[in-house]
Amino acid sequence: xxxxxxxxxxxxxxxxxxxxxxxxxxxxxxxxxxxxxxxxxxxxxxxxxxxxxxxxxxxxxxxxxxxxxxxxxxxxxxxxxxxxxxxxxxxxxxxxxxxxxxxxxxxxxxxxxxxxxxxxxxxxxxxxxxxxxxxxxxxxxxxxxxxxxxxxxxxxxxxxxxxxxxxxxxxxxxxxxxxxxxxxxxxxxxxxxxxxxxxxxxxxxxxxxxxxxxxxxxxxxxxxxxxxxxxxxxxxxxxxxxxxxxxxxxxxxxxxxxxxxxxxxxxxxxxxxxxxxxxxxxxxxxx
Amino acid sequence: xxxxxxxxxxxxxxxxxxxxxxxxxxxxxxxxxxxxxxxxxxxxxxxxxxxxxxxxxxxxxxxxxxxxxxxxxxxxxxxxxxxxxxxxxxxxxxxxxxxxxxxxxxxxxxxxxxxxxxxxxxxxxxxxxxxxxxxxxxxxxxxxxxxxxxxxxxxxxxxxxxxxxxxxxxxxxxxxxxxxxxxxxxxxxxxxxxxxxxxxxxxxxxxxxxxxxxxxxxxxxxxxxxxxxxxxxxxxxxxxxxxxxxxxxxxxxxxxxxxxxxxxxxxxxxxxxxxxxxxxxxxxxxx
Numbered sequence: 001x002x003x004x005x006x007x008x009x010x011x012x013x014x015x016x017x018x019x020x021x022x023x024x025x026x027x028x029x030x031x032x033x034x035x036x037x038x039x040x041x042x043x044x045x046x047x048x049x050x051x052x053x054x055x056x057x058x059x060x061x062x063x064x065x066x067x068x069x070x071x072x073x074x075x076x077x078x079x080x081x082x083x084x085x086x087x088x089x090x091x092x093x094x095x096x097x098x099x100x101x102x103x104x105x106x107x108x109x110x111x112x113x114x115x116x117x118x119x120x121x122x123x124x125x126x127x128x129x130x131x132x133x134x135x136x137x138x139x140x141x142x143x144x145x146x147x148x149x150x151x152x153x154x155x156x157x158x159x160x161x162x163x164x165x166x167x168x169x170x171x172x173x174x175x176x177x178x179x180x181x182x183x184x185x186x187x188x189x190x191x192x193x194x195x196x197x198x199x200x201x202x203x204x205x206x207x208x209x210x211x212x213x214x215x216x217x218x219x220x221x222x223x224x225x226x227x228x229x230x231x232x233x234x235x236x237x238x239x240x241x242x243x244x245x246x247x248x249x250x251x252x253x254x255x256x257x258x259x260x261x262x263x264x265x266x267x268x269x270x271x272x273x274x275x276x277x278x279x280x281x282x283x284x285x286x287x
Numbered sequence: 288x289x290x291x292x293x294x295x296x297x298x299x300x301x302x303x304x305x306x307x308x309x310x311x312x313x314x315x316x317x318x319x320x321x322x323x324x325x326x327x328x329x330x331x332x333x334x335x336x337x338x339x340x341x342x343x344x345x346x347x348x349x350x351x352x353x354x355x356x357x358x359x360x361x362x363x364x365x366x367x368x369x370x371x372x373x374x375x376x377x378x379x380x381x382x383x384x385x386x387x388x389x390x391x392x393x394x395x396x397x398x399x400x401x402x403x404x405x406x407x408x409x410x411x412x413x414x415x416x417x418x419x420x421x422x423x424x425x426x427x428x429x430x431x432x433x434x435x436x437x438x439x440x441x442x443x444x445x446x447x448x449x450x451x452x453x454x455x456x457x458x459x460x461x462x463x464x465x466x467x468x469x470x471x472x473x474x475x476x477x478x479x480x481x482x483x484x485x486x487x488x489x490x491x492x493x494x495x496x497x498x499x500x501x502x503x504x505x506x507x508x509x510x511x512x513x514x515x516x517x518x519x520x521x522x523x524x525x526x527x528x529x530x531x532x533x534x535x536x537x538x539x540x541x542x543x544x545x546x547x548x549x550x551x552x553x554x555x556x557x558x559x560x561x562x563x564x565x566x567x568x569x570x571x572x573x574x
Contacts, residue, residue, distance in 0.1 A: 125504040145502050174502060187493055188503045192486055192510045194558075198542045199479055200565035202535075206474055213572040215432045215461060216475045217412045219516075221573055222509040223479045228569035229506075231562035239555045246550050248489075249543060255485045256540050263533050268526045271481075275518035278487035282515035285500040286508055 003168060004029040008055060008065040010080060012036045012045040014128060015097045016071030017136030020050040022169045025138035033061055045133045062087035067095065067165060069122075074098040075236045078107040085115045093158050094119040099185060099233075100240035101149050101178035109151075118158045121178060123147045123185075124171060139170065146171035149178040186244035190237055191252060194245065196227035197234070290455060291316040295342060295352040297367060299323045299332040301415060302384045303358030304423030307337040309456045312425035320348055332420045349374035354382065354452060356409075361385040362523045365394040372402045380445050381406040386472060386520075387527035388436050388465035396438075405445045408465060410434045410472075411458060426457065433458035436465040473531035477524055478539060481532065483514035484521070 007029040009016045016034070023029045034051035036042045045051045055061030062068065062084060070077055077096060088094070094117060098104065101121045112119050126144040128135055146166040150159050163173050176184070199220075206212055238245060262270045294316040296303045303321070310316045321338035323329045332338045342348030349355065349371055357364055364383060375381070381404060385391065388408045399406050413431040415422055433453040437446050450460050463471070490507075493499055525532060549557045 125502060127504065145504075147502060174498070184499055184502060187490055188499050188507050192507055194546055195482060195486070195543075196510055197562050197565040198539065198546065199482070200569045201561055202538055202542055203474055204564070204568040209568075211461070212471055212475050213568075215412060215434060215471060216572070217414065217432075219513040220475050220479055222512045223483055224569050225509045225573075226506040227565050228573070229562075229566065231559055231566050234562050235555055235559040238550065238558050242550050242553070246547060249547050249550070251489055252485065253540070253543050253547065255489055256482075256536060256543065259481060259485065260533060260536050260540065263525065263529055263536070266529070268522055271525050272518055272522040274488055275484050275516075275521050277491070278484040278514050279516065279518050281491040281496075281500075282487045282511050285503070286512075286515070 002027055002030045003165065004066045006031045006033065006065050006067075008033040008035065008061060008068045009051070010035040010057070010068070010070045010084075011072035012038075012041050012051065012133050013071060014131050014133075014135045015124065015126075015140075016069070017041075017045055017050050017133035018126075018138065018140035019069060019071065019097075019169065020045065021048075021136045021138040022141060024050065026168060028165070028168050033065070035061065041133050045136075048133065048136070050133060050136055057083045057087070059087045062092070063089060065089075065092050067093050067162070070094070070096040070098075073233065073236055074100050074104060074240050077104055081108050081119070082111055085111055085117055088115070088117060090116055092118070093162055095122045095162060097122060097124055099123060099189070099237050101181045103240045105151060105178045118155065119151065120154055120158060120162050121149045121151075121181075122162065122166070123149070123181065124166070126171075141166070142170035144171055146173050147181055148173060148175045149181045150175065151178070182241050182244045183247070186241055186248040190241055190245045191248035193226045193229060193234060194238070194249065195252065196224050197229075198227075200224050200227040289314055289317045290452065291353045293318045293320065293352050293354075295320045295322065295348060295355045296338070296358060297322040297344070297355070297371075298358035299325075299328050299338065299420050300358060301418050301420075301422045302411065302413075302427075303356070304328075304332055304335075304337050304420035305413075305425065305427035306356060306358065306384075306456065307332065308335075308423045308425040309428060311337065313455060315452070315455050320352070322348065328420050332423075335420065335423070337420060337423055344370045344374070346374045349379070350376060352376075352379050354380050354449070357381070357383040357385075360520065360523055361387050361391060361527050364391055368395050368406070369398055372398055372404055375402070375404060377403055379405070380449055382409045382449060384409060384411055386410060386476070386524050388468045390527045392438060392465045405442065406438065407441055407445060407449050408436045408438075408468075409449065409453070410436070410468065411453070428453070429457035431458055433460050434468055435460060435462045436468045437462065438465070469528050469531045470534070473528055473535040477528055477532045478535035480513050480516060480521060481525070481536065482539065483511050484516075485514075487511050487514040 012034045033055040299321045320342040
């Protein structure tokens with residue numbers, strides 16, 4: 001018997017489509033239902049057998065849903081979750097795949113309480129530069145970190161079930177509070193994205209920018225890859241995780257001021273110490 | 288008849304070895320002589336047929352050298368060029384492959400003048416994460432930008448000859464002054480390297496840094512790839528191109544201050560405008 005009777009996914013893009021593909025591929029769910037405002041994506045997901053049927057945030061789709069995963073932009077989640085709550089059974093688990101957690105939890109906590117609903121935010125650290133269900137991969141989550149951020153009142157049965165679901169999809173589970181998640185991701189993802197956007201913009205403002213871009217090598221190509229990320233997504237993240245991003249950018253400002261101070265004082269040895277420390281730390285993580 | 292009678296390369300690492308490999312492979316030179324303080328590198332280069340013989344910065348090697356290319360760290364160049372000058376014929380061209388230009392030119396201008404020697408700094412924008420002659424590739428420069436920075440008194444015959452040499456190696460020639468080179472590379476390479484080192488160091492200073500690294504995805508991996516660069520090389524570059532790097536880092540500080548100001552004032556639309564502008568510029572350069 002499959003692990004789930006019914007999995008419902010809202011937003012069948014790269015992540016939603018890959019969850020569906022993996023769940024079908026590994027026989028994790030009896031039924032997989034897709035919900036999306038993009039009819040083409042739904043049709044494509046159906047044709048590819050990523051989903052068994054097309055549903056809606058209504059009683060018919062939700063009354064027997066065991067796991068409802070939202071894979072739409074973070075900014076859409078409060079309204080969509082509110083819409084789903086009246087139709088979900090008390091045994092259902094709501095989850096998501098968003099890049100920010102604390103402000104979302106704050107926004108919908110009262111309604112969750114009112115409906116005695118179980119919401120466990122999740123953040124699979126997996127992606128691709130491609131979008132849409134066409135880019136879905138059943139192995140997208142294999143050996144990828146999956147960060148679960150249970151709330152204070154999350155029941156054990158639900159947390160265990162969501163853990164097992166992601167384990168079956170191939171992920172490596174890590175857990176922390178929504179606040180901790182947001183501080184960590186400001187540091188390891190959000191601030192670097194903003195700096196990468198800034199680097200592209202500064203180069204682009206130079207005289208003869210086209211000539212500069214033509215001379216740029218693979219180092220800059222990689223450094224600015226995340227500077228080509230989707231602006232709408234990063235507007236949302238900047239808004240949702242403003243405080244933690246601010247803290248992180250202020251640490252960059254302090255570090256940058258130190259570097260400027262060291263260069264101005266010809267203290268190249270201090271810079272060299274930082275380079276050595278950084279190289280060692282980076283090599284510890286990736287080859 | 289080959290384009291050159293005798294090519295002498297000082298420093299048979301990745302770049303020197305690849306120039307040798309390409310020159311031999313394409314029949315550009317009759318003879319290729321290697322000079323290196325690392326005996327193992329020389330032996331390896333000889334075994335691989337990258338070079339025909341092993342030389343030294345003395346009369347025997349240099350008296351009939353047509354093109355002498357230094358591929359050693361920028362900090363070693365003034366002393367090495369000074370050592371070579373007395374032995375070179377007036378028809379020889381001296382060049383290099385270093386990442387900074389103006390301070391080197393200033394350091395050796397008097398000796399060049401004294402010996403009526405021709406030095407044309409060059410910077411091939413090509414590399415690899417691997418080092419040493421083992422990593423040499425004959426096609427390393429194919430379709431790669433090669434920036435030549437002739438001096439005010441560089442004779443046309445010499446500039447034309449060096450242009451043709453690099454064209455034969457497969458490169459795309461661009462030209463500018465040494466000062467312009469240094470300002471451009473501070474912007475498109477040096478400042479990004481320093482920021483990438485800084486990003487690694489800031490994450491590494493966080494509590495539970497190992498947990499943060501484990502959660503980091505491909506975005507951070509690429510953003511920090513240049514933060515694993517060789518500390519010695521980046522100490523040299525920081526020293527040699529201090530002024531231009533300082534100017535570039537100060538522009539980052541202004542940009543960072545603006546981002547912090549926008550976040551503090553909830554002016555997410557201003558950030559969004561920057562994200563859109565950056566994404567468009569990045570996509571124009573790399574798919």
